[in-house]
Amino acid sequence: MTKPRKIVLAFSGGLDTSVILKWLQLEYDAEIVTFTADLGQGEELEAARHRALALGVKPENIFIEDLRHELVSEYAFPVFRANAAYEWNYLMGTPIARPLVAKRQIEIARQVGADAVAHGATGKGNDQLRFELGYYALAPDIQVIAPWREWDMAGRAQLVDFADLHGIPVTKDKRGGAPYSADANLLHISCEGKELEDPWITPEDGAWVRTKSPEEAPDRPTTIEIDFVKGDPVAIDGEALDPVALLTRLNELGSENGIGRIDIVDTRYVGMKCRGLFETPGGTIWLHAHRAIESITLDRGEAHLKDELMPRYAELIYNGYWFAPEREMLQALVDKSQERVTGTVRLKLYKGNVIVEGRKSPNSLYSQDLVTFEEGGGYHQRDATGFIRLNALRLRQLGNVLKDVR
Structure with a gap:
């Protein structure tokens, strides 16, 4: 691929993305556009603007946007309608945010005429997929740059050395032992x-x-x-x-x-x-x-079908397939169930x-008349005899075959 002329970088303003910004300038000699999303992470995002300016990004190429409402209404709401949890525990706060950032990055790339996008995810994790599957779904011909898969820096110590070499300020908490790796948003x-x-x-x-x-x-x-x-x-x-x-x-x-x-x-x-x-x-x-x-x-059929499909739905989102047709198909089913x-x-x-x-609920299917231990509600307990015998038919047939071997 030819080297891009303009790159939109997902930029937090922290050590990793500050080093990436400088590395992109040196490696690609391209104009850099930074995009910082307010997802409710609770940080002062104007610091990202000052860091980008200090690294030579033009003021008109710095985008800081509040995406909290879209995060909740367009991403969290659909996921919670499905009761989705990856491996039955993880409520996927990070997986639902990455496609939103990717979508806005592509929109900015089109707006400013950029021919490439970049992110700071490592080659070991899931976020590289969540970003890049989103990029390619929305802009199939976009060039994607993933510095952690390209450069020869292996860890935090090398990042700090690079920052010191190029005059990028490094806070005390980023020196010495590696801190926890954290990701935060409103969810x-x-x-x-x-x-x-x-x-x-x-x-x-x-x-x-x-x-x-x-x-x-x-x-x-x-x-x-x-x-x-x-x-x-x-x-x-x-x-x-x-x-x-x-x-x-x-x-x-x-x-x-x-x-x-x-x-x-x-x-x-x-x-x-x-x-x-x-x-x-x-x-x-x-x-x-x-x-x-x-x-x-x-209804029982609706609820049980949703529970059967939930692991597949959650896996798609966890793995980065937010924009995949099968996720959208499952979403249509989920949304229909919520009427x-x-x-x-x-x-x-x-x-x-x-x-x-x-x-x-005004739409409750719960009937006190049916569930009561008292007689009523049109349910006749003797009707259960035929219901049970029909459901037991195959078991009785099997039992007759196996009665001498059990």
Whole structure:
């Protein structure tokens, strides 16, 4: 490939992407455009602007944009409608954010006439796939630059040496031993590396940053109600909230009550196992509430089919196939299932636990007349005899064949 003239870089302003920015300037002699997304990570993003300017990026080539609303409404909402969790535990805060960043990078590349995009993901992890599968799905002919797969720098020490050589300021916390590898947005924060690379070692308290420990959570429970409309949460305790405000409030409630911590070993798409800590306080409450409202609004066939498809759906997102047709097909099925998922769930939050205390819906399939132990509701218990005998027919036939060998 010919060297690109203009490159749009996903830029956080940290050590890695600052080194990448300088390396791209030297290696490709190209004009660099930086894109920094506000995903609710809780950092002062103007620092990224100052760092880009200090590294010679033109002011008109620096993009810093608030994508929090799109993250929640266009990415988190669809995923939570599916109750999606990778390997049944991970609520995928990072996987849902990467395709959003990739999409906006491609849009900026078209806007400024760039012929390449770049990211700071390493060659060992999943994020390289999440970025690049998104790039290629949206711009099939775009040139992609992944410096960690091109240069000969093997780790943090070499990055620090490169930064010192080229006058890139390095904060004290980036020198010496490697810090935790973290990724944060409005939905979650992850923590990997250091002692966590040994799956037997108990994490130090400082590795958890977004939630109180359950032991330190209040001794009195917090009771809340969440309203849903067509599968999406719209209000807390009767107060209508926009998606960002709603997730922010759930995060506050979860954090205060020690909710949303998990310590898991998951399997990366490239094949290796990785241990990580994930804090998803608001999302954990959200998932429990959503499953509760589904329990009275979805038919058994709908609910069970969703549960069967969920692992496949979650795997697609985890592996970076957000824009793949099969993910969109599954999303259409999920969204169809949510047409009647409207109602209210009452929850008790207490020392790391989310306890469902009640649920109601104008579309409820729950019938007290049918479920009561008293006679009524048009259900005749004697009808179960024929139902059982028909379902037992094949088992009885098999039993007759095997009765002498069992």
